[in-house]
Amino acid sequence: MALLVHKYGGTSVGSLERIEAVSARVARHRAEGHRVVVVVSAMSGETNRLQALGLDLGGQGAPREMDVLLASGEQASAALTAIALKGLGIQAQSFLADQLPIRTDSAHTRARIEHIATEALFEALDAGVVPVVAGFQGLAGDGSITTLGRGGSDTTAVALAAALKADECQIYTDVDGVYTTDPRVVSSARRLPRVTFEEMLEMASLGSKVLHPRSVEFAGKYGVPVRVLSSFEEGPGTLITLEEDGSMEQPLVSGIAFTRDEAKISVRAVPDVPGVASSLLGPVSACGIEVDMIVQNLANDGGQNDFTFTVKRGDYDRALAVVQEAADALGAGPVVGDAKIVKVSVVGVGMRSHAGVATQMFAALAKENINIQMISTSEIKISVVLDEKYLELAVRTIHDTFGLERPEGVV
């Protein structure tokens, strides 16, 4: 007898058959006695189609109108889902953002939710009606429609679950949960029954695309239990919770994340004076290039540093040119780069209290003669940069070392 928020992404409502499958699941959960609030994205491809139309007409300069345009996609899928539910004999009603309302700031195309009024939803639930809420959209103070940016429907679902104090926010997607690593690389990769928000955040921003980092952050902040499940098959999925909720002992390492499309740039012999880092990276950021890892080491001869950072591979050439210019201005040594690197990260809240994780990881890589080019650590993550040819071998070796294929992990 729980209150559940179901969130369905574009693929899950991508066809009439898929929408009917969604309705059937909602019907099952209702039959089990749960109260369900549904949040939907636009049908897959629809947001891109609308966006292309709008941008072709110059939508870049009309963010308010782009939001009106894009919001129509979720409006249609919410209506279709409500229709399908009614077709199964279930009372249902679509709700658009302005009908609740879901209040946001007025930052069009990337608005932030400020408040969700829940009266209409509870009224509907009390009357036995399944509310189907259009995700991704909001209502600004001036009455304009806003949208929440990429991953917006996830954010709608999590925020709604928080406002409703729902027992669980269930995110239905095309994977059946969060894995210890990518099963296409390590066949013994295992679905995690649960991860913490912090781990999920590290894994999401490292390339596991299951949930948008923003919605994970939101869920963590409001303590909303989120479950990632498959829209295509039944299963328990992965529960994402606060660390304190974990009844079992936290495993040392939860998962191995990696990203392939990385590149690194090094500036040699940088004068050891304050302000150097910002002189080098300022122009890079100004070009809209995102910098990921940053490492600075005092070089052997003292008084001069080697300064290295990584960017997305697609930004490599631009970043190289910009940094070369900045390095010349600083009187630094040569700028060298490598566009064939990858990043592999070990993530786990358990490593907070165990100093040995890094040693264990480095030893495993050394045993396979894999050279580590860069290292960066945070409280619950250790990342290394490697030659791209070692990616699969490194991930498998580390996965083995920490025994991630076994349900309880090793210590």
Added chain:
Amino acid sequence: MALLVHKYGGTSVGSLERIEAVSARVARHRAEGHRVVVVVSAMSGETNRLQALGLDLGGQGAPREMDVLLASGEQASAALTAIALKGLGIQAQSFLADQLPIRTDSAHTRARIEHIATEALFEALDAGVVPVVAGFQGLAGDGSITTLGRGGSDTTAVALAAALKADECQIYTDVDGVYTTDPRVVSSARRLPRVTFEEMLEMASLGSKVLHPRSVEFAGKYGVPVRVLSSFEEGPGTLITLEEDGSMEQPLVSGIAFTRDEAKISVRAVPDVPGVASSLLGPVSACGIEVDMIVQNLANDGGQNDFTFTVKRGDYDRALAVVQEAADALGAGPVVGDAKIVKVSVVGVGMRSHAGVATQMFAALAKENINIQMISTSEIKISVVLDEKYLELAVRTIHDTFGLERPEGVV
């Protein structure tokens, strides 16, 4: 320096190029010093696409949700049009029905407009902003989205023009005005510079699809000057006005309308007792079949009538079966029918005061040996039913007889 409402149908906003052409016209009218409010339909094909999706899921049983679904089409085209206008450097803003609001009753899928709040529109106009209003949609008292049914965007435009006390409601469509008859049948057919609402109504319901009868009725009721123009080429179009507005003398006949897909059904030897007409037609209406002309004549032998009516050709077989049953129950004579007939009508407010129009029309048909099967008249219309093979000849003959190819007509 007029206040104009522009209305663009689905074809007129059917592609990005068409939307850009719409924006260019609005820009021209603005440059000429006019204030413009734009009303748009959904892009051509979009409403049908959405409707098919909804009905496939059982939308018939969910009218509220069908309205949410269908309204998304006009939402998208309003946003796209506003984007295109901004691309031309014109300030523009989309308005959805609930943002004005356009209040309607709660009859989903066929709602009636009750009130339009104009404050936001005048505010926009005063600030030099072109409001782009999503047609076809409304807001019910309970906060639900409604739609106005077929021809709904025309109705939105006319109602908006009435509420704004606009100088003219310009309906941009794929024809350049209202003609004396179909130019594909009579090459000398002439565009009418003006017609009255009454004439337009008779012509529209007789098959000239330029404007939905409901919007014409609405325009007549509120005395909104409506102009029908081509969205594809410049021209004066046809002005639809109150009869009293006509500064020139009304021509005897304004146009010849016709419909091809008619069928007639006759019941012979119907007993001459009260209630017979409803006994015969009641079951037909109950099947959802629309009856058009109805004629009853006392047959030669007295005491028994011949009863004849027309239906759309597509309903012929069903209607015949239903009437046969009803006739049997009444003890009437044989039921006979003809599915190869057409209706030709002469329309003109001028004929009110000229009794000779019918005579002139019948004489013209007789001269060509065209047999008249049925006749029906109203104050400003005379309709005849003919064998379908005579359609073109009849229309041309009548067009000639009344001199409709000449700008002033004949008396």
